[in-house]
Amino acid sequence: MTSIDRSIDPTADQVRALRDTGRDGPIVMLNLLKFKAVADYPAEAGMAPCTGAEAYARYQHAFTVTVGAVSQAEVLYEGPVEQVFIGMAGTPEADWDMALIVRYPTRRHFLGMMADAEYKKALMHRYAGLARTVLLQCGG
DSSP states (O other): OOOOOGGGSOOHHHHHHHHHHOOSSOEEEEEEEEEOSSOOOOGGGOOOOOOHHHHHHHHHHIIIIITHHHHOOEEEEEEEOOOOSSSOTTSTTTOOSEEEEEEESSHHHHHHHHHOHHHHHHHHHHHHHEEEEEEEEEEO
8 A cells, every 4th residue: 555755734833834934925836746656546536557757747737726716826827847947957956847836816825735635645646656745835
């Protein structure tokens, strides 16, 4: 059975910090994404084989469409990382497959999305598809 890598989840302290000390108004989340070559779903999920990028696309559909009324997520940019311009190419810190920039009207919209039951169901696609990620909160 596949184990879930919780290192791609925020810690409780990180969620509290966003909830309690985050800025008012819009926020933008910069996602740096490294995909698994083959998505790693648990056998009981019954998912057809696919790439990690395809699994992540299922997750992205959930937070932009399925729970879009809650998140009000607006994708500002989605595309491949083509080259390392500044930084050490070939290191994990600079080795990303995709950058995704998403704007939320407020941090409450983002937190509401995270608490939504349908969103939580879709997390299996995120776990199946991502090898690692960095999520940076920016001003809106």
